Amino acid sequence: MGIVGLAWGSELALLGETQVWRWDGDSWEPEPKGDVEANARVWHQGTMQGGFCNKETWTIEVASHASIAQWIKWELEAQGWNIKVRKPGIYVAGPIKGWTKSNAEILATATGFNDLKNTSDEAIETWYGITYSYDPNNPVLPTTWVKATELPASATIPFCYNEGYLWIKINVREDASGGYIKTRACEYQNDATIYLSLTVIKDWIDPETGFFKQ
Amino acid sequence: MKSSRLIILKSLMKGGEIMRKVLLVTLVVSLLMGIAGLAWASQLTIGDEVQVWKWDIDPLTGGYKWIPETKGSKLANARAWKQGDPQGGFCNKETWTIEVATHTSVAQWIRWQLNAQGWRIYVRKPGTYIANCISGSIKSNAEVRVTFSGFDDLKNDLGEAIETYYSFGEEDPSPAMVWYPAKTLDSETLVVPYCEHNAHLWIKIVVREDPDDLYPKTRACEYQDDAQVKISVTVYKTWLDEGGLGIFAE
Numbered sequence: 478m479g480i481v482g483l484a485w486g487s488e489l490a491l492l493g494e495t496q497v498w499r500w501d502g503d504s505w506e507p508e509p510k511g512d513v514e515a516n517a518r519v520w521h522q523g524t525m526q527g528g529f530c531n532k533e534t535w536t537i538e539v540a541s542h543a544s545i546a547q548w549i550k551w552e553l554e555a556q557g558w559n560i561k562v563r564k565p566g567i568y569v570a571g572p573i574k575g576w577t578k579s580n581a582e583i584l585a586t587a588t589g590f591n592d593l594k595n596t597s598d599e600a601i602e603t604w605y606g607i608t609y610s611y612d613p614n615n616p617v618l619p620t621t622w623v624k625a626t627e628l629p630a631s632a633t634i635p636f637c638y639n640e641g642y643l644w645i646k647i648n649v650r651e652d653a654s655g656g657y658i659k660t661r662a663c664e665y666q667n668d669a670t671i672y673l674s675l676t677v678i679k680d681w682i683d684p685e686t687g688f689f690k691q
Numbered sequence: 692m693k694s695s696r697l698i699i700l701k702s703l704m705k706g707g708e709i710m711r712k713v714l715l716v717t718l719v720v721s722l723l724m725g726i727a728g729l730a731w732a733s734q735l736t737i738g739d740e741v742q743v744w745k746w747d748i749d750p751l752t753g754g755y756k757w758i759p760e761t762k763g764s765k766l767a768n769a770r771a772w773k774q775g776d777p778q779g780g781f782c783n784k785e786t787w788t789i790e791v792a793t794h795t796s797v798a799q800w801i802r803w804q805l806n807a808q809g810w811r812i813y814v815r816k817p818g819t820y821i822a823n824c825i826s827g828s829i830k831s832n833a834e835v836r837v838t839f840s841g842f843d844d845l846k847n848d849l850g851e852a853i854e855t856y857y858s859f860g861e862e863d864p865s866p867a868m869v870w871y872p873a874k875t876l877d878s879e880t881l882v883v884p885y886c887e888h889n890a891h892l893w894i895k896i897v898v899r900e901d902p903d904d905l906y907p908k909t910r911a912c913e914y915q916d917d918a919q920v921k922i923s924v925t926v927y928k929t930w931l932d933e934g935g936l937g938i939f940a941e
Contacts, residue, residue: 546783555738556775557793561930563768563937564800565832569757570771571741593795601795618744618757649769649797651830652887661885662799662833662926666792674786687784 489540492521513689547581547677548687558645565651565660569618572611572642581677583634589669590628593647601665602657604646611642619644625667633676735792738773745769765932765939798931799833799924810894817900817909821864824891833926835883841918842876845896853914854897854906859890870895873916882925 497519498505508515526537553575560570577583592600605628606619623629649660683690744757745768760767778789805827812822829835844852856870871879898909932940 548781548783549787550779550781551787552777552779553789553791554777555773556735556778556789557773557791558741558771558795559735559737559774560743560769560771560793560795561928561939562795562797563931563939566768567746568760568769568771569744569746571743573741573773593793601797603793613742616742645793647795649795651802651832659886660797660832662797662831662924662928665795665797668790668792671789671791672786673789675783678785679783682783682785684785687782 489522489542490524492523494518494520513683513686513691515689518689544679544681545580546679546682547579547675549583549673549675550578551673552576560645560647562647562649565649567646567648569606569644569646571613571616572608572644574611574640574642576638576640577634577673578638579634579636579675581675582636584631584672584674584676585634586631586672586674587628587669588630588672589667590625591667591669592625593665593667595661595663595665597661597663599658599661599663601660602648602650602655603667606644606646608642608644609640622646634673735774736776738775740770740772743767743769743771765941767939770939796928796930797832798928798937799831799926800937801835801922801924802830803922804828812894812896814896814898817898819895819897821858821893821895824860824862824893826862827890827892828887829883829890829922830887831883831885831924833885833924836923836925837881837883838921838923839876839879839918840921841916842873843916843918844873845914845916847910847912847914849910849912851907851910851912853909854899854904855916856895858893858895860893862891864893868893876918 494511496510497508497515497517499508499516500506508517510518522542523538523540528535553573555573558570558573560568562568590605592603594600603625604622605625606622608617608619610617648657650657651659653659678684681690682688740763742762743760745760746755747758748754749756749758760769762770764770774794775790775792780787805825807825810822810825812820814820829837842857844855846852855873857873857876858868858870860868897906899906900908902908930940932938
């Protein structure tokens with residue numbers, strides 16, 4: 478019934494675009510009508526209805542339809558860590574907070590994550606961890622670490638507010654071990670990319686800008 | 692026949708030249724790309740310093756645990772900062788691309804040991820003597836430069852010298868050992884390669900019964916030489932103190 482109802486609604490012809498107002502907390506603010514950057518736009522739909530006679534009852538089919546696009550609100554408080562090491566050892570650096578909020582599941586994918594490497598391709602063994610809370614006065618470090626070379630290619634972030642604290646662990650070696658050489662005095666780096674993608678696609682949204690297509 | 696061989700040879704040489712140019716261009720482009728990559732990360736703004744923990748022995752329990760490094764301390768073994776601007780967004784575009792970058796700068800460390808500072812030699816009769824070795828070890832994560840100053844023959848208060856040599860060799864003496872005159876050591880610079888090295892230092896003295904080779908007969912006396920060996924890093928990090936203490940500059 479629901480599907481039929483929606484299908485029926487989408488079959489109605491669109492009439493003219495009408496003005497939309499948005500409640501900003503204090504007052505109704507008009508959205509720019511006809512603007513691809515508007516937060517919401519509305520069209521009247523269906524055909525003009527009317528009658529003029531003496532029948533006992535008129536039945537008027539009314540239908541309103543809303544198409545809600547997926548949005549993502551997110552924040553990452555830094556793009557990475559800059560670590561300076563004087564002596565060998567295994568170190569963990571304090572977390573970078575990130576959060577996402579959406580009205581549907583988010584697909585997170587990652588590329589380029591790897592051990593930190595120097596220009597000679599020598600690596601520092603690197604792991605990442607996550608915790609879902611962080612108290613600077615009583616820090617609890619991650620108990621599970623995933624090697625940078627084994628990070629999953631994608632993950633699904635559930636529909637709701639998700640807060641996470643990302644941690645990094647590096648092993649600066651005094652001696653070669655575990656397939657890694659002794660960590661040479663040098664600069665090491667890893668540049669990577671995270672993609673946060675919608676899982677609900679609306680064909681009226683421009684995928685590049687997130688604005689209305691037209 | 693000869694001319695056709697010459698043409699083939701010339702064309703091969705020409706081909707080789709083109710190949711060399713291609714390789715050179717490829718090398719330069721790769722180098723530039725590498726530099727560009729590093730430059731990009733280093734251009735990120737440095738944010739707040741974050742806490743760092745080191746996996747180390749807990750002095751209370753003797754077991755390993757995460758020990759917090761002293762945040763903001765010049766004496767910390769490692770420090771970390773967040774880098775890059777806060778990232779965020781709020782809209783309906785299909786995919787957000789977030790560039791992330793992590794950078795580690797590893798300073799050179801040197802772990803070294805010398806099991807004595809020198810020899811104390813008592814000689815009853817003239818002769819050429821070598822003294823059992825002083826063992827030293829150097830371990831580092833980059834090349835180590837070793838320089839010498841003040842090395843000379845052992846001398847008495849009158850400036851009379853005992854011909855003195857040093858050698859870096861094995862634990863046991865061998866005739867093949869190379870001996871460096873003490874007075875030439877100051878001009879030597881040793882570069883110890885990146886990894887662990889054990890060295891055995893030997894001293895040789897010629898206590899003369901008669902003068903020769905511009906050395907006098909070795910008078911019964913006390914002889915001495917005070918010198919310095921300097922072990923230096925070869926990789927410098929600008930974030931370490933300029934005074935050479937090996938701590939964070941700030």
